[in-house]
Amino acid sequence: MSDSDDDVPQLSAATLAALQEFYAEERGGLVQNTAPVDKFSVGAVEEDWRMSQFWYNDATATRLAEEVIQEAGKGGRLVFFFCNVFTLPLPAGQHVAVVAFYIPYLLHSRIACLSAPSVYQKLKQGVVEGSGGVSAVVLEYDRRFATYGQEFVFYDYNEPLSLPEDVAPQSFDIVLADPPYLSEECLTKVAQTVKYLAKGKVLLCTGAIMEEHAEKLLGLKICRYIPKHNKNLANEFRCFTNYPSSLLS
Numbered sequence: 001m002s003d004s005d006d007d008v009p010q011l012s013a014a015t016l017a018a019l020q021e022f023y024a025e026e027r028g029g030l031v032q033n034t035a036p037v038d039k040f041s042v043g044a045v046e047e048d049w050r051m052s053q054f055w056y057n058d059a060t061a062t063r064l065a066e067e068v069i070q071e072a073g074k075g076g077r078l079v080f081f082f083c084n085v086f087t088l089p090l091p092a093g094q095h096v097a098v099v100a101f102y103i104p105y106l107l108h109s110r111i112a113c114l115s116a117p118s119v120y121q122k123l124k125q126g127v128v129e130g131s132g133g134v135s136a137v138v139l140e141y142d143r144r145f146a147t148y149g150q151e152f153v154f155y156d157y158n159e160p161l162s163l164p165e166d167v168a169p170q171s172f173d174i175v176l177a178d179p180p181y182l183s184e185e186c187l188t189k190v191a192q193t194v195k196y197l198a199k200g201k202v203l204l205c206t207g208a209i210m211e212e213h214a215e216k217l218l219g220l221k222i223c224r225y226i227p228k229h230n231k232n233l234a235n236e237f238r239c240f241t242n243y244p245s246s247l248l249s
């Protein structure tokens, strides 16, 4: 593992000072938040630096959720199961016709949020147009997200292919990933998981310094859009895609 301090996204000095002050106050019981928390709101689970957690701000989480919905195929795909017309003989020598009918069935597009719980939360909040037509899964190392039930899949990038059997290969219309560390070693392993999960489309959010590796490992191109976090990070963050993105390019 090479999750050295250099690889971890860094907070600016001012943000760090403000955060330390906040934690000091909190320890002293001065900060009391009694407001009820929406379990899908971004920040419902507090950031833990030990897991390199830096949540997007609400605007970025929303923008990325819109992007993955659009690229996964908004509203899912409508498929029809249909029955044939056929006749049944009756005992009296007559026949009765059975009429054909169609059963419409909505197949939801599938989105994987790999180490990107804020986008999963935003998709589930019901505030982004089209979110009702997609299904989302959050693959995460932090077991606090197990509160999301079957949509939580435990994932450790060090074991890129140790996934439950019901997570089928190439079963997601789009995979969005935000690896915990800015290192080639981490991205190489995350890329293995991404390739396993994705039917094709990949959206990666990580440090701009990972551009060369993102291209080499996953064929991704840097986007102009700049993702923003709740706390200012010293590292420049960017999005990378392997498809022409209307929102991000």
Ligand SMILES: C[S@@+](CC[C@H](N)C(=O)[O-])C[C@H]1O[C@@H](n2cnc3c(N)ncnc32)[C@H](O)[C@@H]1O
Binding pocket: 009, 051, 052, 053, 054, 055, 056, 115, 116, 117, 118, 119, 140, 141, 142, 155, 156, 157, 158, 178, 179, 180, 181
């Ligand atoms: C840089 S943060 C990305 C979060 C994203 N900005 C968001 O707002 O959803 C890195 C993520 O990797 C997760 N993580 C930490 N250690 C991990 C590991 N060993 N394997 C996979 N994911 C891990 C963290 O819990 C965190 O959600």
